[in-house]
Amino acid sequence: MNYAHTITVSLPYEEAVTKVRQELANNGFGVLTEIDVHATLETKLGSESAQTVGDYLILGACNPALAQQALTAEPDMGLLLPCNVVIRRDRSANVTTVQAINPQTMVQLSNSPAIQAVADTADAHLLAALSALEGLDSSK
Template identity: 40%
Template sequence: MAYYIAKSVPGPFDRVLSNVIEQLKREGFGVLSDIDVQATLRSKIGAEMPRYRILGACNPTFAHDALQIEDKLGVLLPCNVIVREQSEGRIEVASIDPVVAMERTGNPALADTAAEVRRRLTSVIESIQ
């Protein structure tokens, strides 16, 4: 079972990144963090790599509901979504599969929330062109 949901689309990178953020908002997610992995690794260890961003996406209603059920769930939040350059002008967009992540808690009360978050993240990824 994959731990992520992914799709590869033609670039350019900035257009795809903007589209991902727009589609996340459409599905009720805000972007709490935006980590530029390429710039961070370059500045910290001198490593060169293709463009790679990690967006920490959160739907406040679902996060609140889940935290009421499982108070340590914050270790799995927010839902990470990546946008990364691949070869030949392709851009991969991927997110964590929240159903797989929530199964790790062993708490079946999270199943409905995780399924709805999965549905919304899948909708985001499928909408990216």
Template identity: 40%
Template sequence: MYAFKKSLSMGFDQAVEHVVEELKKEGFGVLTDIDVAATMKAKLNVEGRPYRILGACNPPLAHRGLGLDPDLGILMPCNVVVREEEDGSIAVVFMNVATVTGLSSAEGMKELGEDAAAKLQKVHDAL
């Protein structure tokens, strides 16, 4: 399983703010914020429901991971998607970091992935 998700009943912008605040509580900052709907509109003139990709980073975990495997950066940051569903509900989809870090054979990577996944699970549960 490469992701896990939660459904929210609130406005899109409010959901994004809520997710960012809960990420902060677990030590994650948002390094990137990609507005997919705006990009598709600008590049392809295609209308779409709100869809944002938040690139979350927990610096201590990132530092630990890069120390274990310098190539880990290709799998970073921990992406969290906030998107509006057809019914108007908001889906928040979290990268399953344990699955992603499992792609590395570096010693200690399994534990790192489990630690990061546990933090994101706490964010999921707090929403």
């Protein structure tokens, strides 16, 4: 099993970030956390380190109803929440990569049927968001 769902989009980085946020919201996810890896590396390690990763943003996406179901079924699942979504683009790239954690990774760590149901639903919503993003380009 692959732990990430990955697509590429023909959008500039900033536009891809906006579209990812929109599609996450359209599929029931809010963004709880945001880590600008590029900015953090630049501040802590200098611009050369930041340039090695390019533009790189980690969004902590959460569907409150699904999170509540997972935490009720197994409180330790909080260690795996929220669902990380990465938007990244190397300086020399002509596409932006969008990745979402595969919620089925939760199932690998739990035998709970309730966790399987949450993972299945979360997976369907994240895949729907990624599917809506596929094929987008800056001319649309």
